[in-house]
Amino acid sequence: MLKSVVVLASVFILSACGVVYQGVNNGIDAFNQSQMLRQGRHGPLTEEELAWAATAWKYVSNNTQLSTGLVNNLDNYPTTNMSGLADYLIALLAAREFEFITNKEYDERLSLVLSFLNKMPLSQGQVPNKVYSTQHGQMVNYGNQPQDIGWSSLDVGRLLIVLSIVKRHSPEFTEYIDKAVLRWNFCKLVSEDGELYGAAVHQGQVHPYKEGRLGIEEYTSYGYLDWHIVPEKAFNIEPYDVATLYGVDIIFDGRDPRIFNVLRPVYSTPYLWMGLEFNWDDISDNSSSDSTHTNETLSAMADAVYQVQELRWEKERIYTARGEHVVSGEPYFVYDAIYGLGTPWITLAEDGSSHDQLALVSTRVAFQMWVLWKTDYTDRLMTLVKELYDPQRGWYEGRFELTSEYEKSISLKTNAGVLEALLYKQKGKLYQVGTSWEYRDVQFDSRFSHPGNCLVETFR
Incomplete structure (x- = not known):
C-alpha cells in the first residue's frame, strides 16, 4: 500500500562510489562547498527581457485552439499531452505576471483548461491518455487519429507539479483542480513498492511498463509527493x-x-x-x-x-x-x-x-x-x-x-x-507548500465521500 509522507529530508542515501559522491555527509557536502554562494539572476525584467517573454507568448497565442482552449504542443499541429498542458499553464502564469493578458483573459483560459481536465475521457477510464486532440479534446494517437493508447506516469507527475503551482498562485481554482485529479486512479501510475508505471494499450489490451530514468523520475516524483503519495523507488x-x-x-x-x-x-x-x-x-x-x-x-x-x-x-x-x-x-x-x-x-x-x-x-x-x-x-x-x-x-x-x-x-x-x-x-x-485546508482534504476526511483510487491510505 502506498505510504503517507512523514519525513522527506532523508529519502536519498548514497553509498561510496567515485571521488565526489562518497556519501551524503562528505562527498555531496564537499561537492557543494564551492557552490554555497552560487546565485541565480533575480529581479524585475528589463525591457529586452520582456520582449523575449512576449515573443514566447506569441507562440501560445498563435497555437491556442478556440474550440477547447488547449494549446498545440507543436506549431500548427493540433495535439497535446499532460506535460504539454503543464507547459501551457506555466506560460499562462507568466503571461499574467508580465501583463501580456488581462485578469479576465487569464480567468477564461484557466477555466477552459480546468473544464477540459474535469471532463476529458480517460485511458481505460482510469488515467489521462498520452495524447489528446486540441481541436476536440478527445483521446488520439501520435498521428492525431482517435485512439486510447495508454498513459505516462511521468507526464502526469509533471502536470501534478504545475497544478500545485497554479493552486498557490490562484487559490480560488483549488477546488476545480482537486476535482480533476480525484478522477484519476493512482494505482495505475504508482506501484505498491513505489515505482512509476506507464502503459501501452494495443487492441484493448493494457501492457504496463516501468517508466522513467534517473533525473526525470526524481523530478516527477515531486508531483506525487504533493498528493502525499511516495513513489519510494522512483525517488531513490x-x-x-x-x-x-x-x-x-x-x-x-x-x-x-x-x-x-x-x-x-x-x-x-x-x-x-x-x-x-x-x-x-x-x-x-x-x-x-x-x-x-x-x-x-x-x-x-x-x-x-x-x-x-x-x-x-x-x-x-x-x-x-x-x-x-x-x-x-x-x-x-x-x-x-x-x-x-x-x-x-x-x-x-x-x-x-x-x-x-x-x-x-x-x-x-x-x-x-x-x-x-x-x-x-x-x-x-x-x-x-x-x-x-x-x-x-x-x-x-x-x-x-x-x-x-x-x-x-x-x-x-x-x-x-x-x-x-x-x-x-x-x-x-515557483512551488510553495500549501498550508490551507483544501477540497481534497475534505474528501479524504469524509467517510461518506472518500474517493479511493489508491489514495485511501495516503492521508490516514
Missing part, C-alpha cells in the same frame, strides 16, 4: 553508476538498458525544472533563498550537469546547452545527452540510435541555465541564442552545434521554457 537514485567528465562525476541511471529497456541519457531538463520550481529543496521547504538547498543530492547532481557543459566550452571551445528537442525530419525527437550509452556528448533517438549531427545549443536550456547560474558562460550562451526567434511565431528550438544553423522547429516546450525561466527571474522558485 539507486541503482546508479558514475562517469567522470573533465574531472566532474556525473551520476547516471545504473539499470542495464538491455534488460530493463531503459534509455539512460543524462540531459539538463529535469535538473533545470527542479531548480526553477523547487530550488533543489525538499518538497516541505518553503524557504526562498537560492544559495542553499535542502536536497543537497539533487543540487549537487544539477551543479555537475551544469559544470560539465561549461567545462566543455572551457576545454574544447564548444558551446553546450543540452536538453531534448524536436527536429524537422526523422527521427523527429532526440535527446542531446551529456552522457549516454557509455559515450559523452551523444545525441540519441528513442530507439537508441545516435544522431550526433542533430545536437543543438538549446534555446530553452540556455535561458534556464542563464537564470539559475549567474556566470560569464551563461552570458555567452545568451548572446548565442537571443536572436533565435521569429517575431511572429516564437522561439526556435536552437542552433546546431556542428554548423551554427538554426533548427527552426517551434514548440510549446521551448517557448514555455523561456517564459518559465523569466518568471523564475522575477518571482523566484
Whole structure:
C-alpha cells in the first residue's frame, strides 16, 4: 500500500562510489562547498527581457485552439499531452505576471483548461491518455487519429507539479483542480513498492511498463509527493553508476538498458525544472533563498550537469546547452545527452540510435541555465541564442552545434521554457507548500465521500 509522507529530508542515501559522491555527509557536502554562494539572476525584467517573454507568448497565442482552449504542443499541429498542458499553464502564469493578458483573459483560459481536465475521457477510464486532440479534446494517437493508447506516469507527475503551482498562485481554482485529479486512479501510475508505471494499450489490451530514468523520475516524483503519495523507488537514485567528465562525476541511471529497456541519457531538463520550481529543496521547504538547498543530492547532481557543459566550452571551445528537442525530419525527437550509452556528448533517438549531427545549443536550456547560474558562460550562451526567434511565431528550438544553423522547429516546450525561466527571474522558485485546508482534504476526511483510487491510505 502506498505510504503517507512523514519525513522527506532523508529519502536519498548514497553509498561510496567515485571521488565526489562518497556519501551524503562528505562527498555531496564537499561537492557543494564551492557552490554555497552560487546565485541565480533575480529581479524585475528589463525591457529586452520582456520582449523575449512576449515573443514566447506569441507562440501560445498563435497555437491556442478556440474550440477547447488547449494549446498545440507543436506549431500548427493540433495535439497535446499532460506535460504539454503543464507547459501551457506555466506560460499562462507568466503571461499574467508580465501583463501580456488581462485578469479576465487569464480567468477564461484557466477555466477552459480546468473544464477540459474535469471532463476529458480517460485511458481505460482510469488515467489521462498520452495524447489528446486540441481541436476536440478527445483521446488520439501520435498521428492525431482517435485512439486510447495508454498513459505516462511521468507526464502526469509533471502536470501534478504545475497544478500545485497554479493552486498557490490562484487559490480560488483549488477546488476545480482537486476535482480533476480525484478522477484519476493512482494505482495505475504508482506501484505498491513505489515505482512509476506507464502503459501501452494495443487492441484493448493494457501492457504496463516501468517508466522513467534517473533525473526525470526524481523530478516527477515531486508531483506525487504533493498528493502525499511516495513513489519510494522512483525517488531513490539507486541503482546508479558514475562517469567522470573533465574531472566532474556525473551520476547516471545504473539499470542495464538491455534488460530493463531503459534509455539512460543524462540531459539538463529535469535538473533545470527542479531548480526553477523547487530550488533543489525538499518538497516541505518553503524557504526562498537560492544559495542553499535542502536536497543537497539533487543540487549537487544539477551543479555537475551544469559544470560539465561549461567545462566543455572551457576545454574544447564548444558551446553546450543540452536538453531534448524536436527536429524537422526523422527521427523527429532526440535527446542531446551529456552522457549516454557509455559515450559523452551523444545525441540519441528513442530507439537508441545516435544522431550526433542533430545536437543543438538549446534555446530553452540556455535561458534556464542563464537564470539559475549567474556566470560569464551563461552570458555567452545568451548572446548565442537571443536572436533565435521569429517575431511572429516564437522561439526556435536552437542552433546546431556542428554548423551554427538554426533548427527552426517551434514548440510549446521551448517557448514555455523561456517564459518559465523569466518568471523564475522575477518571482523566484515557483512551488510553495500549501498550508490551507483544501477540497481534497475534505474528501479524504469524509467517510461518506472518500474517493479511493489508491489514495485511501495516503492521508490516514
